[in-house]
Amino acid sequence: MQKTLAIVKPSTLKKNVLGKILTAFEESELSVLTAEIRTLSREEVEQLYSQHQGAFFFPRLLDYMCGGSVFLCVLEGEDAVVNLRKLIGPTDPVQAGEKTLRGRFGDDILHNGLHGSLSEERAREQISLLFS
Secondary structure, eight states: OEEEEEEEOHHHHTTTOHHHHHHHHHHTTOEEEEEEEEEOOHHHHHHHTGGGTTSTTHHHHHHHHHSSEEEEEEEEETTHHHHHHHHHOOSSHHHHOTTSHHHHHOOSSSSOSEEEOSSHHHHHHHHHHHOO
16 A cells, blocks of 8 residues: 645635545645644745756745645555545646646635645654654
């Protein structure tokens, strides 16, 4: 079984749709191993999104992700990384489609609803960072 990280971002957590998101995880055969609701530190967000450092949107991303509580969870299942990425959909909710979580709950490319690890290696790194 493979593990991956999912984060329900601040604006989505405020929409009171966490139950619907957890149901979607379960229906996709992704089990929640551990979870918590908390505010991320600036250092955690910088490490989490290190691939975007230097991008024009990075300061806004940092402010947004540190600006409210998030729901963090470690999911487990067969091909968990790929299955979660399919379930959440493309980064831009407009392109994601209504069958994806970003299509249903995201507002725009910055406030896109959820984060999901891009690879098994990144999942291990991100889980270690946030659940140490």
